[in-house]
Amino acid sequence: MRVTERQQLLSQYFFECRCQACCDELESDVKSVVSLRNSFCCPSCRASMQGEETLCCSNEACAVSVSRESLSRRLWDLQQQIKKALELLRDRKADQAIKMLLKCQVDARSFLSPEHLLMGEMEDHLAQVYATQGKWQDAARHLERSIEIVEKHHGPSSVEMGHELFKLAQILFNGFAVSEALSTIQRAEEILSVHCGPQSTQIQELQEMKTCLLELPRSILQRT
Known part of the structure; x- marks a missing residue:
């Protein structure tokens, strides 16, 4: 060749x-x-949350409970921020996209399981941004x-x-x-x-x- x-x-x-x-x-x-299942984690101790309408920490030593609706809203807000980061990438604003995605990761770690698919998607998007920069x-x-x-x-x-x-x-x-x-x-x-x-x-x-x-x-x- x-x-x-x-x-x-x-x-x-x-x-x-x-x-x-x-x-x-x-x-x-x-x-x-x-x-x-177990997609949300406790904002206090990071253990998995269990339940239906009201989610309770699976850690018996932790008494934290939160409504599924509030976490679902938080998840929706997070996805909107990720979409904005991808728009920045399409506009060739890679540095701003990276900054926003890293901020989204920090937020996600406070209430999502480490194995949540969205955690993987954010890693995938960060890989894409860094690839555009070589x-x-x-x-x-x-x-x-x-x-x-x-x-x-x-x-x-x-x-x-x-x-x-x-x-x-x-x-x-x-x-x-x-x-x-x-x-x-x-x-x-x-x-x-x-x-x-x-x-x-x-x-x-x-x-x-x-x-x-x-x-x-x-x-x-x-x-x-």
Whole structure:
């Protein structure tokens, strides 16, 4: 592969994935998120909250109780802030988007379970913002946290996991993290070939990335 072709391939892979599964995840509404069991945590001791209309802390030593409605409103407000952060990203105001998303994370940690899907979505969005800035290590770190949550909800061999690994492979590829990218590509291929078929577009792109990485000069491969 010529240098110009390699550079073109490197620039081709950008973080954002528009597959149906990813679009569905990004557009998940408040109801689907609220329905998760133990999705809220105690604002005082961080233990899980239990109950229906009135939620009580599962920690017997803690007497905190709060209405589900109030936490649902708080969750809705949080999602609106996340949408504003994504609007900032679309307006190419990446630094402001990062600042708002980090603030949303602080708020979320005070009342949402660490495994809440929205926690994973915020990590995913932060990865996207850092990717637009070319900060591949930061992007990979946040996406790896998102993947941990996706795996707990959907399983290690789920199509959702495959799509997240596909995005991580793109980030590692762009950051020339060769060994990490190759291992991630292999994991993504194994999962997506089952769910999407060996001839799917994503599988073909993963194979192209792998070929490109393996054709890099040996001096680069030895440094990674």
